[in-house]
Amino acid sequence: SNSFNLYASAGRKIRFPTMKNLYANGVIGPQGDPYMEKEKTNSYEFGSQFWIKDIVKVEGAIFYNDIKNLILFDNQIGRFEQYEKATIYGAEVSLFAQFTSSLTGRLNYTYLVAQNDNSIVTIETKNLKNDLVYKPDEIPYRPKHKIGMDLTKSFNSGFKIHLNGSLVLDQIYYDHADSADNSNFVSEKKSLNNYFLLNTKITYDLSNTF
Numbered sequence: 001s002n003s004f005n006l007y008a009s010a011g012r013k014i015r016f017p018t019m020k021n022l023y024a025n026g027v028i029g030p031q032g033d034p035y036m037e038k039e040k041t042n043s044y045e046f047g048s049q050f051w052i053k054d055i056v057k058v059e060g061a062i063f064y065n066d067i068k069n070l071i072l073f074d075n076q077i078g079r080f081e082q083y084e085k086a087t088i089y090g091a092e093v094s095l096f097a098q099f100t101s102s103l104t105g106r107l108n109y110t111y112l113v114a115q116n117d118n119s120i121v122t123i124e125t126k127n128l129k130n131d132l133v134y135k136p137d138e139i140p141y142r143p144k145h146k147i148g149m150d151l152t153k154s155f156n157s158g159f160k161i162h163l164n165g166s167l168v169l170d171q172i173y174y175d176h177a178d179s180a181d182n183s184n185f186v187s188e189k190k191s192l193n194n195y196f197l198l199n200t201k202i203t204y205d206l207s208n209t210f
Helices: 019-023
Strands: 004-015 039-052 056-074 079-100 103-116 121-123 132-134 145-154 159-169 172-177 185-191 195-204
Touching (some): 132 185
Antiparallel strands (some): 004 039, 056 079, 121 132, 145 159, 159 195
């Protein structure tokens, strides 16, 4: 109906490694992997949306991604790597409101689980005492919780003011530095600091001048 909709989707995406992913030499910048394979993702999503009195729209969805050869970047050592098999799933909900004819707002929340299924990571070292082999249980740098907000104010002159905020919570990474022995490599899971980003911009519709 016009006020309530359901949808379902499924798709497959292939991501080919870039030249940088494959051949970056690591002298200045990241280290590539010439044996990297293409990333394949099977994605599924089911969601709905409905309007309340034509001024409030509520949207919700659940999603599931099955990924083979996930391409990642390890910020700790500056190299591209791959997880043989990973799963990313979660849910998102958003609320859109038309406060007045010239003021709109949106609030959204995303819950995400990003897990490594069976990938073993190997870091070979030349100048340290050990090579590092470990199995991450989570995919790093993927926030478990994310809250976003948007406000847009329109003016008759054609100008719009946009205010956008994003709160990012519960991200992890794997620290490879051994604080007790700097000649040793480790894989200690740690939490990144939560943060809030606030942006604003002004736009103008040029069609109003012609």
